[in-house]
Amino acid sequence: MYRPALLAAGLAACVVSGLAAQANTPSHPASIPDSTDVLIVDHEFTAGVGEFTRVFLQAAQVYRGELSTEDVTLEIRSIGRQVRLPRVYPLLASQSPSGSSIVELYPTVDAEYEVRPVRAAGAGGGISTRLRLYRDIRESRRRQRVIDQPSWEIGMELAGGYHSGFAHTQSPLPGEELSGGSNVELCFSARSAPGIPRLGMCALGLGYETQRGAKDIFWIFTEPRFRLLGRASRGKSNWELGALFRVGLGEISRSADVPIILAPGGYVARQIRRDASGRGWSLQLAYSHPTLYRFAKPLDGGEGVTPHSDRLLFGIGWYQ
Numbered sequence: 001m002y003r004p005a006l007l008a009a010g011l012a013a014c015v016v017s018g019l020a021a022q023a024n025t026p027s028h029p030a031s032i033p034d035s036t037d038v039l040i041v042d043h044e045f046t047a048g049v050g051e052f053t054r055v056f057l058q059a060a061q062v063y064r065g066e067l068s069t070e071d072v073t074l075e076i077r078s079i080g081r082q083v084r085l086p087r088v089y090p091l092l093a094s095q096s097p098s099g100s101s102i103v104e105l106y107p108t109v110d111a112e113y114e115v116r117p118v119r120a121a122g123a124g125g126g127i128s129t130r131l132r133l134y135r136d137i138r139e140s141r142r143r144q145r146v147i148d149q150p151s152w153e154i155g156m157e158l159a160g161g162y163h164s165g166f167a168h169t170q171s172p173l174p175g176e177e178l179s180g181g182s183n184v185e186l187c188f189s190a191r192s193a194p195g196i197p198r199l200g201m202c203a204l205g206l207g208y209e210t211q212r213g214a215k216d217i218f219w220i221f222t223e224p225r226f227r228l229l230g231r232a233s234r235g236k237s238n239w240e241l242g243a244l245f246r247v248g249l250g251e252i253s254r255s256a257d258v259p260i261i262l263a264p265g266g267y268v269a270r271q272i273r274r275d276a277s278g279r280g281w282s283l284q285l286a287y288s289h290p291t292l293y294r295f296a297k298p299l300d301g302g303e304g305v306t307p308h309s310d311r312l313l314f315g316i317g318w319y320q
Contacts (some may be wrong), residue, residue, distance in 0.1 A: 001208055033219025037064070041133035045117055047126040052114040054079070057086060067117055069129035072101040075118045083109045090120060104139070110187040132166075132293035133195060151194055153278030157187040157202065159286075159315030165211055166292055166307035181211030187223075189317060191271065192278060198242075205248070215255065219315040225267060235276035243270050246288060263290035263311065273319075282317040 004235045040063065043053045048190070057063060063086075065074055073090050165180045185207040191200035207219035210289040223246040230240030246263040265288025272280040292307045 017030055022244070037134040037136055038130065039134055041131060042239075044130050045126075045128060046127055047128045051126065052077075052115055052116045054112060054130070056112045057105065057107040057110070058135075058273075059107050059110050060140075060144055061107060062136045062143050063107070064134045064139075065103045065105060066132045066134070066138045067101040067103070067129045068099070069117070070099050070101060071120050072117045072127060073103050073120045074105070074115050076105075076113050076115050078093060079112045079114060081111075083111045086113070098274070104136070105133075134152070147276075149194070151192075153191045153192045153273075153319045155189050155191070155282070155317050155319030157185075157189050157282065157284070157315045157317035159185045159313045161189065161311065161313035163209065163211075163290075163311040164309050165214075166290075166309040179212040181209060181214075183207055183209040183311070183313070185186070185219075185313070185315070185316075187317075189319075191282070191319065192232065197232060200225040200227065200242075202246075207248075209250075215252050217250045217252050217259065219248045219261065221249050221261065222245050223247075232271065235271045235278070237270070239268070239270055242266065242289065244286060245300075246290070252260075257294050260293040261290045262293070263288040265289060265311075278319055280319055282315075282319065284313075284315045284317070286313045286315070 041043070041053060041055050045051055045053075074088055076085050076088065078085060086105045089104045091102045115131070115133075117129050117131065119127065128261065152202065160183065162180060162182055185205055187202040187205040189200070189202045194198040202221070202223040202225075205219070205221045205223060207221065209217045209219060210309075223244055225242055225244045227240045227242040229242070230238050232238045232240065244265050244267055246261060246265070248261045248263075250259040253258065265286060267284055267286035269282055269284040271282050274280045288311045290309050290311055292309075
C-alpha cells in the first residue's frame with residue numbers, strides 16, 4: 001500500500017527539480033556589454049625589419065590596435081589572394097596614452113592578414129614594440145548600425161544627346177530658322193534618398209550646348225528625379241520610369257544675356273547594383289521640353305520671345 005505513494009513522491013520530486021533547473025537557467029544568453037573588448041592579438045615585436053604577425057579580421061567590424069611605442073602605425077598586407085586591405089586610421093596623439101600609439105582598423109573583407117608596426121612618419125627600419133589588437137565591440141556595433149541604414153548612393157553621370165534648337169536672341173529676325181544641335185553633360189548625382197527612396201537627382205550638372213548658326217551655351221543646372229514605376233530593393237538592380245524637372249543658368253560667350261532654363265520631362269533607366277551599398281552602373285534615356293527665360297529685357301522695349309525646345313539625352317553613370 002505504500003508503493004504507489006512512494007512512486008508519486010518520486011515523480012513529484014523529479015518534476016520539481018526539473019522546474020528548478022529551468023528557472024535557474026537563463027532563457028537567452030547574456031549579450032556582450034559594449035565596454036568589453038575582445039583581445040585578438042598580443043604580440044611582442046623585436047627590431048626585425050621583416051617580422052609580421054598573422055591575424056584574421058572580419059568585415060564590418062572595428063579593431064583597435066594599441067602599440068607601446070610612440071608615433072607608430074600598422075602596415076597590413078593580404079595572404080594568398082589579393083583582397084581590399086583594411087583602412088587604418090591613427091588616433092590623435094592627445095587620445096593616446098603618453099609613449100604609445102593607437103590605431104583603428106576597418107576591414108571590408110573576411111580574410112587573414114599579416115600586420116607589422118611601422119613609423120607613422122615613414123622612416124624605415126624595424127621597430128621594437130608590443131601590439132595588443134582588440135575587436136572594439138561598441139564601435140563595431142555602431143558601424144553595423146550605419147551599414148544597415150540606407151543612405152544616398154553617390155555617383156557621376158556622363159550624357160550626350162540632341163536638341164531641336166531655339167532662338168538665342170530675345171528679338172529674332174523675321175523668318176529666322178532654328179536648327180538643332182548637340183549637347184554634352186557631366187553630372188554629380190545621387191539616388192535612393194534616405195526616407196524618400198523614390199527620389200534621385202543630378203545634384204550639380206555642367207553642360208555644353210552647340211547649335212548651328214548660333215553661339216554655344218555653357219550650362220550649370222540641377223535636376224531632381226522622381227521614380228513613378230519600378231521597384232528598387234536595396235542592393236538589387238531594377239528598371240524604373242519617372243519624371244524629372246531641370247533648373248539651370250546659362251552663359252553665352254560675348255553676350256550680356258543670362259538664359260534660365262526650366263525643363264520638365266521624363267526618363268527611363270536601368271539601375272545596376274553589385275552589392276548592398278549600391279555600387280554599380282546606371283543607363284538612362286531622358287526626354288525634356290526646355291523653356292528659356294532671360295533676366296534682361298529686349299533693347300527695343302518689347303516683350304521678346306520665350307523659346308521652347310525638345311531635348312533627348314542618353315547617359316551612363318557610375319555609383320559608389
